[in-house]
Amino acid sequence: MIAESGHYALVLALALALIQSTVPILGARWRDPALMNVARATALAQLLFVAASFAALVALYIVSDFSVVNVYENSHSTKPLLYKITGVWGNHEGSMLLWVSILALFGGLVAAFGNNLPLSLRAYVLAVQGWVASAFYLFILITSNPFLRIASPPIEGRDLNPVLQDIGLAVHPPMLYLGYVGFSISFSFAVAALLEGRIDAAWARWVRPWTLVAWIFLTLGIAMGSYWAYYELGWGGWWFWDPVENASLMPWLAGTALLHSAVVMEKRNALKVWTILLSILTFSLSLLGTFLVRSGVLTSVHAFATDPTRGVFILLILCVFIGGSLSLYAWRASALKQGGLFAPISREGALVLNNLFLTAACATVFIGTLYPLALEVLTGDKISVGAPFFNLTFGPLFLPLMIAVPFGPLLAWKRGDLLGAAQRLTAAGIAALLAVAMLWAWTRGGNAFAPLAIGLAVFVIAGALTDLAERTGLFRVPFATATRRARGLPRATWGSAFAHAGVGVALIGIVCETTWNSEYIATMRSDDVAKIAGYELKLDGVTQRPGPNFREMQAQFTVSLDGRRLGEMTPSKRNFTARASSTTEAALLTRGASQLYISLGETTADGAIAVRIYHKPMVLLIWWGPMLMAFGGLLSVSDRRLRVGAPKPAKALRGLQAAE
Amino acid sequence: MTLWFVFALMTVAAIFAVLWPLSRGGRAQxxxxxxxxxxxxxxxxxxxxxxxxxxxxxxxxxxxxxxxxxxxxxxxxxxPLMASNTGLRRSAAILALVGLPILAVAIYLPLGSPRLGDFPLAQRARAPDVAQPFDNLVAQVEAHLEKNPTDGRGWNVLAPVLSRLGRHDEAVRAYRNSITYSGDSPERRSNLGEALAAAAGGVVTAEAKVEFERAVALNADEVKARYYLGLAAEQDGRTGEAASIWRAMLAKAPPEAPWRPLVQAALARVGGAPAPALPNEAMAAAKDMNDTDRDEMIRGMVDRLATRLKQNGDDVEGWLRLVRAYMVMGDRDKAISALANARQAVANDAERLQRLNEGLKNLGLDG
Incomplete structure (x- = not known):
């Protein structure tokens, strides 16, 4: 009954989405408040039914009901409870259900908290959400139904891919999807504005919190995915320029550009048409990412051709939504009132520069990702575009952007003073030069590029601090006044300072890890000692032990520095019998922001074991940076100006209780 | 019945979600x-x-x-917002009341399986044993062995079952474990060899042959191992050797030995026209067939062999068997085209090419 109820709830959600996508539009056309309000109720009800459907699938996984094909194919009764739950979205069907659940969640949030929107805008936005949702419900029900049944269920499931049996699966896909799908809201707002034929500065403010939330989750999702790949795949790499990774990076770049251009629109009523286009593009890239990952086109163009139903369906969705919204844009954008003009040297000028670089960077990633696919389709040749291409194209685009980052916040709106900004950044520049000089002296030659890049990162961080110091008047006015000003500073200002500093922090991590990473690869026996970056790692022994659904070979290492014992590291190799495959579980030892990393290879016939040991200096900064960025985003979301027109506190409280 | 009741409740809730805002149409917003x-x-x-x-x-x-x-x-x-139009609201309400349930049922019925109840594992594990399908019992034994992999007796029981179910690769693993945990024996070795051969589609591979040789080393009279060694010789084209092995077996065999007819048939085969070799179950089945069926069965096996070689052309013995089979079936054209394919498949490997050419010479198909 659970399975069938979940299935039926999904069908009802589709029916509601279809009503949500038609009735409110008619209502908005005829200015009929009752019809417009249907959008709100159906969006909330849709969320309820999808949530029920998702909960049903989770329940089926927990009780190991193998009469459901999806559970049989991706679960196993001996799997730990956590992985039974995360296994729900560790496969195609379940992850699509998570996708639509999050879509419905965002629709429900707009319905519940969109009281500050004009009624007709809210109706249009929710109707567009309804279109997207209907398309994906149909996709799930027709081609990837997670609730299909087996009449005589097998006694045991086929188990989840062992690489996915990790805490990373619990966090990464939901975060990433919250980001991907969150951009559907800015898309819906853009299409709604085009349908209404009206757009102005207020629009940017209404759409900002949604874009920010999506951006925060996408940032965290990408960072989390990168860390997961780092410790799970056993190679110590954290970014591979893999098409799947690029698919998430592209919406992030476009979304970052969108965040910045929306600020210009909000403050100066300019860049309106461009912002609309970016909103459409960002979500289009999210859809493209979904297509790339979910259609199987990446494994091989030919695999896609042999089982085309899914791929063709998503391709169809992709064409209808991207093509449809872009045609609507081409048709209606000229009718929108253009915004004001502005001087090139100004805050808005700097933000346009930022947009240019970010979209260009996004375009290079786009080409690098899709060119091999297009080539394979047209000529059948298989090529891979890897790190060298991206380092040559993406790098040069990001360097000038990084130099420009500290200038932007220091320039005034309308007419900026570049010289003045440069003067105020002198301190940051000096800090950067000092860092370069110190590193140069410390490393003596080596890679000349690395100290420069770190200097740049220091410049970005110091620039963010300078911005805060300038605004609060620190060092110029008495300290008490400065703290008072700091408290009065809009949270968005704090947010952008944190986010910009985060970029610098991540850059330091990236440069340190790629330049001063050292590795030790050898075959070791018991009591062998490996020396790396001053650390001594002694292999104490190798033991076999059974896990819940795997057997494990675990090696014990004792780590010491200058004869002082630091701790134990226990990397292991796990053998999963149900899928007859194995995974390596790397062991990590964190020292400050640096890490020691051990991963096991094959055992030789005489009992020795292949071992890869890495010392990765400052590697954690790569992920602390994005966390700082996301924290900045969070501060920005909590800014009071984004709460404009929200109901009075008492009323909001009542609303919340009603929603429970 | 409960299921339909739940469905009805859910549908009512969905309809209510649409009707509710319509009912409040007049209020100020x-x-x-x-x-x-x-x-x-x-x-x-x-x-x-x-x-x-x-x-x-x-x-x-x-x-x-x-x-x-x-x-x-x-x-x-x-x-200002217009007062809501009653006509519009009515049509929206009708859409919800009629359209929504019809649409939902029309989509659900072809996809769903409303008659199928839930099968949570805990509930099924409690079910009495006799009611369980054979597969489930096997799965339980497998699960038991998963937790206690050193239970040799368990592997002894499981291995032949897997063989019979046609899960040859797993049977091979089971026999290996059985040898590891409950000791080596000629029977287990020859069973392992048989499973290996079955996994290779009836071909006595080098790996299988090693197992049979070990079995014979442990017990020179191990019947199954000797039969298969004969088969291996036959498949390699050394029909004389095969015949002598089988002849020796028959000479030693007690008259009432159940395997006598099988070996005699095999001997007749190599003595007379060399036909494609069959694994013994297939052979046993072939005995009860009429000519057309047997022809069909042989053709099926030959086709399977041809397909396998198309995927992996490294197997020189396989190619030789295929060419021989076509010759026996009187299909000279196919034999020659198979020969050409074989040359092409091993063209990059001088040693294999030489073996192929020698084999072909023995078949009298020189060039």
Missing amino acids: SEGSEAAVYKDQLSEIERDVANGLIGSSEAEAARVEISRRLLAARDSQHG
Whole structure:
């Protein structure tokens, strides 16, 4: 009954989405408040039914009901409870259900908290959400139904891919999807504005919190995915320029550009048409990412051709939504009132520069990702575009952007003073030069590029601090006044300072890890000692032990520095019998922001074991940076100006209780 | 019945979600407006000025700009909301009341399996054993061995079952474990060899042959191993050797030995026209067949062999068997085309090519 109820709830959600996508539009056309309000109720009800459907699938996984094909194919009764739950979205069907659940969640949030929107805008936005949702419900029900049944269920499931049996699966896909799908809201707002034929500065403010939330989750999702790949795949790499990774990076770049251009629109009523286009593009890239990952086109163009139903369906969705919204844009954008003009040297000028670089960077990633696919389709040749291409194209685009980052916040709106900004950044520049000089002296030659890049990162961080110091008047006015000003500073200002500093922090991590990473690869026996970056790692022994659904070979290492014992590291190799495959579980030892990393290879016939040991200096900064960025985003979301027109506190409280 | 009741409740809830806002159509609605945003922007400027974040002249300019936007927003404001139109609301309500359930049922019925109840594992594990399908019992034994992999007796039981179910690769693993945990024996070795051969589609591979040889080394009279060694010789084209092995077996065999007819048939085969070799179950089955069926079965096996070679052409013995089989079946054209394919498949490997050519010479198909 659970399975069938979940299935039926999904069908009802589709029916509601279809009503949500038609009735409110008619209502908005005829200015009929009752019809417009249907959008709100159906969006909330849709969320309820999808949530029920998702909960049903989770329940089926927990009780190991193998009469459901999806559970049989991706679960196993001996799997730990956590992985039974995360296994729900560790496969195609379940992850699509998570996708639509999050879509419905965002629709429900707009319905519940969109009281500050004009009624007709809210109706249009929710109707567009309804279109997207209907398309994906149909996709799930027709081609990837997670609730299909087996009449005589097998006694045991086929188990989840062992690489996915990790805490990373619990966090990464939901975060990433919250980001991907969150951009559907800015898309819906853009299409709604085009349908209404009206757009102005207020629009940017209404759409900002949604874009920010999506951006925060996408940032965290990408960072989390990168860390997961780092410790799970056993190679110590954290970014591979893999098409799947690029698919998430592209919406992030476009979304970052969108965040910045929306600020210009909000403050100066300019860049309106461009912002609309970016909103459409960002979500289009999210859809493209979904297509790339979910259609199987990446494994091989030919695999896609042999089982085309899914791929063709998503391709169809992709064409209808991207093509449809872009045609609507081409048709209606000229009718929108253009915004004001502005001087090139100004805050808005700097933000346009930022947009240019970010979209260009996004375009290079786009080409690098899709060119091999297009080539394979047209000529059948298989090529891979890897790190060298991206380092040559993406790098040069990001360097000038990084130099420009500290200038932007220091320039005034309308007419900026570049010289003045440069003067105020002198301190940051000096800090950067000092860092370069110190590193140069410390490393003596080596890679000349690395100290420069770190200097740049220091410049970005110091620039963010300078911005805060300038605004609060620190060092110029008495300290008490400065703290008072700091408290009065809009949270968005704090947010952008944190986010910009985060970029610098991540850059330091990236440069340190790629330049001063050292590795030790050898075959070791018991009591062998490996020396790396001053650390001594002694292999104490190798033991076999059974896990819940795997057997494990675990090696014990004792780590010491200058004869002082630091701790134990226990990397292991796990053998999963149900899928007859194995995974390596790397062991990590964190020292400050640096890490020691051990991963096991094959055992030789005489009992020795292949071992890869890495010392990765400052590697954690790569992920602390994005966390700082996301924290900045969070501060920005909590800014009071984004709460404009929200109901009075008492009323909001009542609303919340009603929603429970 | 409960299921349909639940469905009905859910449908009613969905319909209610559409009807509810329609029923409140006339009420005044609180809605946000652009003016509210601009007013807030104005007060934001006041705050910034108070905190000393922007200068007074910049603040004045910004104020003018925002006020202009505020006026524009007031001008372009939509007219007041119309009172809701009853006709429209009725048609929307009808859509929800009729369209929604029809659509839901029309989509659900072809996809869903409403008659199928839930099968949580815990409930099924309690079910009495006799009611369980054979597969489930096997799965339980497998699960038991998963937890206690050193239970040799368990592997002894499981291995032949897997063999019979046609899960040859797993049977091979099971026999290996059985040898590891409950000791080596000629029977287990030859069973392992048989499973290996079965996994290779009836071909006695080098790996299988090693197992049979070990079995014979442990017990020179091990019947199954010797039979298969004969088969291996036959498959390699050494029919004379095969015949002598089988002849020796028959000479030693007690008259009532059940395997006598099988070996005699095999001997007749190599003595007379060399036909494609069959694994013994297939052979046993072939005995009870009429000529057409047997022909068909042989053709099926030959086709399977041809397909396998198409995928992996490294197997020289396989190619030889295929060519021989076509010759026996009187299909000379196919034999010659198979020969050409074989040459092509091993062309890159001088040693294999040489073996192939020698084999072909023995078949009398030189060039």
